[in-house]
Amino acid sequence: MAAKSKSETRLYLVDGSGYLFRAYFAMARSREGLTRQSDGLPVGAVLGFSNMLNKLLTDMQDEHDPTHLAVIFDYSGKTFRNEIYPDYKGNRPDAPEDLIPQFPLVRKATRAFNVPCIETEGFEADDIIATYARNVEADGGEVVIISSDKDLMQLVSDKVSMFDPMKNKKIGREEVIEKFGLGPEHVVDIQSLAGDSSDNVPGVPGVGIKTAAQLIEEYGDLETLLSRAEEIKQNKRRENLIEFAEQARISKKLVELRTDVPLEFAVDELKMRSIDLDLLLPFLEEMEFTKLIDRVKREVGMADLDARSGPPPAPDGDIAYETVFSEPALKAWIARAHERGVIAVDTETDSLNAMRANLVGVSLSTRAGEGCYIPLGHGAEGLALDDEDTGKQIPLDKALKILKPMLEDESILKIGQNLKYDALVLSRYGINIAPFDDTMLMSYALDCGKGGHGMDELAKRHLDYETIKFSDVAGTGKKAKTFDQIAIKEAAKYAAEDADITFRLWEILKPRLAAEGKTTVYETLERPLAPVIVAMEREGVKIDKAVLARLSSDFAQRMAAAEAEAHKLAGEDFNLGSPKQISDILFGKLGLPGGKKTAKGAWSTKADVLEQLAAEGHDLPQVLLDWRGLSKLKSTYTDSLPGEINPETGRVHTSYAMASTTTGRLASTDPNLQNIPIRTEDGRKIRTAFIHEKGSVLVSADYSQIELRLVAHIADLKSMKQAFADGVDIHALTASEMFDVPVEGMDPMIRRRAKAINFGIIYGISAFGLANQLGISRSEAKDYIDAYFKKFPGIRQYMDDTIASAKAEGFVETIFGRRTYVGGINDKNPAMRGYSERQAINAPIQGAAADVIRRAMIRMPAALKKAHLNAKMLLQVHDELIFECPKDEADKTCAVVSEIMVGAPAPAVTLSVPLIVDARAGNNWDEAH
Structure with a gap:
């Protein structure tokens, strides 16, 4: 076959940054494959991106005839637009913390699929795409832009089209007219007037897309409109066009795509290449994408059993x-x-x-x-x-x-x-x-x-x-x-x-x-834990379907009431399950302050945003939070748990994964009974449905603040160890030490902040994370963390020593010898390295807590048998064990269980802080907890 001439070039350009964010939010919604199993590295966006790119490549082979292909990414630093308008994209929040380590990985994924990966300092991906598109168009070739981004619609022409792979929809001239009211040649002028809140492009106040299209259609272009603005009959519109004319011109410089970007690769260097398994498979194996590996092999004919x-x-x-x-x-x-x-x-x-x-x-x-x-x-x-x-x-x-x-x-x-x-x-x-x-x-x-x-x-x-x-x-x-x-x-x-x-x-x-x-x-x-888990899984737990049915009905009625109240407060009907409709109501119609933009530029309606708005006295956000909480409880528990009852046993049987975490913690699945909520009154009601057989009771035994106690022991924190020995409220003590306030009569809010810091520090929380959790500024959160380390220098020393050891050895260990390898601890990428450092800090602590309760579980059956007790262990929920026992054996069961749990570390480890176990009996899980 003769080589194609330039006029036959058909170049596909993938908006890599758009692909990445779509992948991230899609995987976050599905909760699928969010972290690498071996070390907890966030890879959900990389998996989603890889799946999407693999599908695109497959679909191209089956349905299209591309000659050239490249994936284009935004450059991470500032661009020329920031020089024109310093506040450009200034209202965008930082990328989600778990997405940051994935930025270099998606670029690595692109190269692994044997596709050119392009980014240029000082320019956005859209400018690179525009430059390639106009160059190929000028040579008589065709360009297909894989994106649905409206900012790229200005490039659409007879030779340039767009394709939305999510909707399997081509975007040509007619689709642009449907979006903007006019053709692609007018898109820049329309956007200059309407502005763009997601990119902080100012535009002209009071002018939206529809109005802008009408004005450009009447006057022809932006400059003509601005020069004849005094002719506008509507007073406010005329005044705004005159007052903000220069702002509109600046906006045009921001939205108009550059077509003169210095290109790293010539078009001829972007020719389609076949997938190279020697290149792709090692990357997929490194990421542990086993399903994608199988799919790729099937697609290239490697999975034939014969x-x-x-x-x-x-x-x-x-x-x-x-x-x-x-x-x-x-x-x-x-x-x-x-x-x-x-x-x-x-x-x-x-x-x-x-x-x-x-x-x-x-x-x-x-x-x-x-x-x-x-x-x-x-x-x-x-x-x-x-x-x-x-x-x-x-x-x-x-x-x-x-x-x-x-x-x-x-x-x-x-x-x-x-x-x-x-x-x-x-x-x-x-x-x-x-x-x-x-x-x-x-x-x-x-x-x-x-x-x-x-x-x-x-x-x-x-x-x-x-x-x-x-x-x-x-x-x-x-x-x-x-x-x-x-x-x-x-x-x-x-x-x-x-x-x-x-x-x-x-x-x-x-x-x-x-x-x-x-x-x-x-x-x-x-x-020795395996047979214990087998007995627990086979025993299962009894639930009361009538209680769940009543709760489901109650939640449904209260959801309906909350929905009616929300509609009343909003002044119109809307879907309470739609983030877009909620954001339109809260930040568009009602104009509430303090909203946050997501990484995609939309208004965030996450719980922390609604909680902050509710704390400021706004009624609708609290109603939305109430509705969401009830909806989750109803769909996840009251409606679904009855279907999990085994028809042969009449009980619910969870399955415990023994080797799925990097810390030794067990994971409950099918159904997950470790996430039954306990922090809200409605959440605790779910636990009332977990009951006992006739003549029995449930016993709950829970370690009190075990991870903080282990931190005090491991890091040798003398003041904390003394506080635990004296039975002092550790969170109140921390607040007193940090904020110089007396323990007696302490403001509960101050104690709450100390508690968040206590637990956050051992998970390596950042100032950004603490700020989000407490609803404070990042600088204030950083001050809290700095003050904490100043008051408790042993924590800082523990962290530094642990990170240094992990860097040298490649692993960390618990006090019981459980080893966790930390793969990215010496990575050159700061974000990935920081993530691994936090993992290194946390693993010895959370792992030690997991080891303690494992040791307790292993000893429990023999101890109960020795005491001639008939109790049966049913569930393990992180630091808590749940038993079912005859009612007349409840007190003795609580005593034996507590004794075994308190003594679990010995003789392997002698702790320098006491372990405390709260054990109680009740007619249901909530009553016992």
Whole structure:
């Protein structure tokens, strides 16, 4: 094919900054993938941006014919427009703190996709786009701008168009006329008159887009209009046009895009390039975007199972995977387990919910390079599975009868990957698997912060092997199958590989525990907690649907009343769930002061903004806050929790992720019961729905200010340690020390500020964050933080020492030896480095608190049994444990639970501050808390 001439150039220019902010806010709304699992680095915007760019590239190949492509970004510093008008974009807030470290990463992502990434000092992305567009247009080529930004609509012509990928909508001349009332050639003049609040372009007061279009249509252009302004009949409009004529001219200089930017790359250097997997995959792996990795591979044809070379070879070169269809064959595998004394075990089920999952098959491995799959439930009743092997399966009850003695044999070590899930599933079939090792927990003890701990990631990291993914055999989306619907031949390859890879990982990770001094962490904090969690998850918690129904009805009525009141205060009906409509009412119609702009230039309607307005005496913001609070409680809890009740047990069963945080904290999912609100009266009402069985009570035991106590111990803060020893109110003491006020009769607001600082400091809070939290200026917040460090120099010393150690070693450790690697601690980017430094400060503190409660949970079952108590542990909510026990055992249960929790650090660690546990019994969770 002959090379295309310049006149055939079709250049696509992506507004990278616009893409980034769209990605950030979209991911923030979905709460998907907001941080990197290994180290907590914010990557949500990078993931969203990468997904969008990948989709764009795919769509281009399928539906368009681009010859050239580039992504254009805004330069981070000031531009020539700030010299013209110093207040240009002056009312924009700082970028969200978690977005700042992602700015360099999206540029890195762009280059990883083999796409030119362009920014020019002193200019905005729009100017670069305008320069390329006009150059290509002049040479007879075409340009497509991937953006919906109205500021770029002035560039639209016969050869230049825009495309909104979110709406899959082309923007040409007609769409510009629909937006501005006139064609692209008049957009600059219209914007010069109307101004732009998001960029702080002043324009002419009282002139909006519609009026500006009418005036330009009548007078032809801005200069003609201004020279003939005295002809305007409307008095106020005429006066404003005369008075603010120079302001309109300045506005024109701000909105008119430059087309003379010195370009880093010539157009010919922007030719379309194919995706280079050697370039892209390392970046996606670094970001831990596993789903996107799979998608990219599928799109380039790498995920074809038939093209796989099979599992990595065993040390002696033998590879043996077997599908077990007979009892003698199964017994032969059991014999191998007895012979070797160790066996890897994995279950296949039809659900990720262990309390509702049906067993579909079991896979085993006793050495690297071998494995078997025992299908037990493929082609279940009512499922049309075209597989001749389904009739060969060993009956479930017979297979389990053969497997049970081996799985419970104390002389045979069972190895699993996230064995908690398998143990819970098997426990429902009457099998209590023990003893065991868990490769996921080994990895967590060894490499927390280095990456994820799922089997696919571990196989890639330690074996350099790409496993068969579940989606490869089950499919994705609406066409996805449950495992019992998959043909046994395909299922067997996937399942046997799981057992084989798990065995190989165990052979690598097990020796490292002793070699790297992490055996104690694994043996005392990780492995023994798994069976405790299994028992908790299986027990579940009882909820009262009638209480939730009453609360839901009450919330709905109060929401309706709040909506009516809001409409009355606003003087019109509007959607209380629409941030745009709320901002239009508050800051447009009502003109309330003190509004904040988001990074996209819209008025913020976040809770802190509404709270500040309400504090200033405005009624509508408080009504909106009330409505929002009720709406969240209703949708998240009162309406949804009844659907989480297991029909077999009549109770709600959460699942605890044991290796998903970088601090050792457990995470509750499906449903998340760790975020039940307690700070508001309505939030606490939700907890009244958590109840006990007849004849029992609930017991709540909660550590009091455990993280502050650990800070005092770790940083050796003598005044704080003494305060805790004397039982003094630590927040009041802090306020007294900082603000020189007496503890007696202290203003609650001052104590609140001290409390925010106490907790904020240990999370590495910035002046910006503290200012937002307390509703004060950033300078005032900085003064508070400086005063805090002056009064408590030990905190500053702890932070400095911790950061220095992390920079030198690459990790931090808790007082119990839990290690967290901090990847970005020496990064050249200040924002990313600052984020990692805050993580380094917090991890030893929050991690120590997590370790303490883990130790308490591990000891609790034996302590309760020794005391002849029948209490059962149901939930763990950060620093709190919830039990159910017979009513007549409540007092003794509270005493035993408190004793175990208070003594949890010993004998490994002797704290220099006392731990305090508040334990109470009640008829529901709220009453007990």
